[in-house]
Amino acid sequence: MARMTGKVALVSGGAQGIGAAVVRRFVEEGASVLVGDVSFRGGELLGHGGAVHAVRLDVTSPEDWASAVRTAVEKFGGLDVLVNNAGVSHIAPVAEHPVEEWERVLAINLTGPFHGIQAVVPALRARGGGSVVNIASTAALRGFRGAPGYTASKFGLRGLTRSAALDLATDHIRVNAVLPGFTRTPATEAIRADPALIALGRTADPAEIAASVLHLASDEASFVTGAEYVVDGGETT
Numbered sequence: 001m002a003r004m005t006g007k008v009a010l011v012s013g014g015a016q017g018i019g020a021a022v023v024r025r026f027v028e029e030g031a032s033v034l035v036g037d038v039s040f041r042g043g044e045l046l047g048h049g050g051a052v053h054a055v056r057l058d059v060t061s062p063e064d065w066a067s068a069v070r071t072a073v074e075k076f077g078g079l080d081v082l083v084n085n086a087g088v089s090h091i092a093p094v095a096e097h098p099v100e101e102w103e104r105v106l107a108i109n110l111t112g113p114f115h116g117i118q119a120v121v122p123a124l125r126a127r128g129g130g131s132v133v134n135i136a137s138t139a140a141l142r143g144f145r146g147a148p149g150y151t152a153s154k155f156g157l158r159g160l161t162r163s164a165a166l167d168l169a170t171d172h173i174r175v176n177a178v179l180p181g182f183t184r185t186p187a188t189e190a191i192r193a194d195p196a197l198i199a200l201g202r203t204a205d206p207a208e209i210a211a212s213v214l215h216l217a218s219d220e221a222s223f224v225t226g227a228e229y230v231v232d233g234g235e236t237t
Helices: 017-027 062-076 101-126 146-170 206-217
Strands: 008-012 032-037 052-056 079-084 129-136 175-179 228-231
Touching: 008 017, 008 062, 008 101, 008 175, 017 032, 017 079, 017 206, 032 062, 052 062, 062 101, 079 101, 079 206, 101 129, 101 146, 101 175, 129 146, 146 175, 175 206, 206 228
Parallel strands: 008 032, 008 079, 032 052, 079 129, 129 175, 175 228
Antiparallel strands: none
């Protein structure tokens, strides 16, 4: 249980759901983690001790990203891993989808990871390389009714992942994406999922998504970049 020993990670949207599960697994495997989120309701980070530090991070703000990276370096001595997990959705058919919600969803889900990658590159270069894991969705593989902004942002995140993987390969910075299927989190509590549409007959637990994130963040995936890990119980199959 030491696959992340000595590594420092920054996880956006790490206060709950998949992000919190990633933080938990990273700490269990020996990492120090800076958790960035726009809000902390209290209690999310208890039990991690000095291995976790929290900062407010609005992923649409380059200034917030720069501050988060500085904090990681000052608090833990460097930075090795970025997990771009923060994301939002808005449900409305394309003809009625408010322009401001379209812009908000893309700003958080797509431009946010772009800002994050730009912010961490110098720190990762200083460590001789590192890993970026972008949390996309099965919405990056097919359309969903009533979610044009969300779907477009996740398709875009796949493209950003591949382009960044090529641009950063010579710096020994690997960039990959995890594409979760329906995962039961606080953000999806009000959504009804039909397990009959999933080959394994159930929805995912956040810990199952975190396991794939852990693999890509660790040195076990040292020859993996530009990849897309679909973790959906066979839904898209």
